[in-house]
Amino acid sequence: MQKNKILKVDEGEILDIEIEEDLLKANKELASVNRKTFDLNNIKSVNVMGAIGSGKTSIIQWLIKELKNKYKIAVIAGDVTTGIDAERIKEAGAESIQINTGRGCHLDALMIRKAIKKLNLKEINLLFIENVGNLICPADFPLGTHLNMVVVSVTEGPYMIIKHPFIIKEADIVVINKIDLADQMEVNVNKLVKDVGRINSSAKVVTTSVKEGIGLNGLIEALKL
Template identity: 45%
Template sequence: MCTEDNNHSHHHHHHHDDGSHDHTHEKVIEIKKDILSSNQCLAERNRGYFDAKNIFAINIVSSPGSGKTTILEQTIERLKRIIPIAVIEGDQQTSNDADRISKTGVPAIQINTQNGCHLEASMIQNAVKELGLKDSSLLFIENVGNLVCPAVFDLGEEIRVVVVSVTEGDDKPLKYPYMFQSAQVCIINKIDLAPYLKSDITLLKENILKVNHHLRIFEISAEDGTGMDKWCDYLKTYRSE
């Protein structure tokens, strides 16, 4: 059980040491472990729920402004007639992104994490209850724009997609490797802007594969639609397998 699992660390070791231990540090590490293990447990519950309802959940992560919501708007326009879709939006503040998604006609719910820098499995569990998902739907979860924290919080998704736009610079995978290592798919977005930048897509791809050579890469422009069909075909094919 989730709760039992994270209790045991509360009532163990009573140190009788010489005082050389940094207790504050130890406590911080324990609490972090607790948060992560209870999150993991709830993530597995979400995963079980998604499995049972044949829901394909996709966690989309990136730094702020790389184009997650624009990619979703474009993807939804292409797929909404053939697959039931729902969206969970995560941001610290505002309902801007959920409002944008609602305009496409699919159900969307906004989570505001306030000072939180990532979504957690418990938030998804609650949002899913409110959304009332149809069986066999595609559930997009847009995480809080942040290339660091969301990497360690499993939400119970089937695949994690990391978006990186060409404007961010080709060294980002090397600087923030954990996010790229935790994902299965990488979307390189805003390729329409590449001609105006010094940023090199070939080098960006090399760096992406250097940190995770399993990543499946899509090069797209959510602005002019380049590469969108390939990405949508991938989702359709994955869905039917």
């Protein structure tokens, strides 16, 4: 403000103002605050991303049923308008918090910040955050979780991985689900596994079928749980 006075601008004069501010940075910074909160409370956190119907909720339910005696689990479930997923999580036996994004296509670090305030952090040590069903937008908004897990299913077709390289690049774990349907869908699961390797060689790939109970141990191992 001082500067403007010294400049003695005439009325109607056009001034240049330098700003140089990254608007996604606020989210990144908040994500690291979230991470600190998780670390301080010894909570392991996983951001679960994937398309609608890929099996995100089913996989989380599956993990809860298997791990609920070993860990104190909570789930933050993101959804556009419904509370269906949060109910499914409760049935599986974990505490859940629903975030309805309304028109929003992703969760961001601020929504997570608000949601974790509702959790009793001393009472949990494993947190799954189920992102909104979408493979595009969540890639721009890190939440601060320790692990990023992307779930795809063979019913989404043979090009799911190569069409979404950005989110695959961000993933620590890629789950290829519904492999029991691979033959009917004429999708080659090995090709999908190779596609992940080409984009992100450090991601762990797990093939699963929740319906048939295949791959649960591999997934628990990949999550280091």
